[in-house]
Amino acid sequence: MKTERMSIKEFMNRKETPSVAWNVTKFGAFLPLTVFPLTTIHAHAATYEASPVVAMTKDQIYDKMLTAFEPITNLIQALAYPVASIVVLFGAIMVLISQKEKGFTLMSNAGLGVILVNLMPMLLNILVDIMKGF
Structure with a gap:
């Protein structure tokens, strides 16, 4: 393998033209995918x-x-539940490294988030019942 050295400016200004064989290979790989829908329209119609x-x-x-x-x-x-567990664990680590306010805030927010997520279906049902009234 030959190593070619060039400056960044030369590298950025370099223009390579792909070979004809590469274009034919690329098009030939996708040809069945482009023709297949046309052949199946009549069969499924x-x-x-x-x-x-x-x-x-x-x-x-x-x-x-x-x-x-x-x-x-x-x-x-x-x-x-898994996300809240990770946040609670991170909050406990924050308490261990003497950042108690941030740690307890993380833990309480994680608990509140789990409760709200579990109440979400009930809230959606309430919204649907409200919309039925209109």
């Missing part, structure tokens, strides 16, 4: 059937909204 449009009531819309946010709330609730 016959399988779709027109479905009648069904009007949804307000209650059904609100229920769908709640079920749509359920995975997100479950994820946040699952992550709340």
Whole structure:
């Protein structure tokens, strides 16, 4: 392998043109991905059937909204406890190195955060019930 030395200015002003073989190889790798959707349109077109449009009531819309946010709330609730544990541990370390105010503030905020995250589904249900009244 040959080592080439140059200044930073020469390196920044250097212009390399890619070879033709490199361009053909790059395009050839993506060619099946660009042609594949065109070949499958006709095969799947016959399988779709027109479905009648069904009007949804307000209650059904609100229920769908709640079920749509359920995975997100479950994820946040699952992550709340480990994150709070790390913050409490960091707060305890702060108390050990004689920064008591910052340490106790971190620990109390972590506990409050876990409580609020676990109350989040109840608050969302309250908001949905409020919106049903309008």
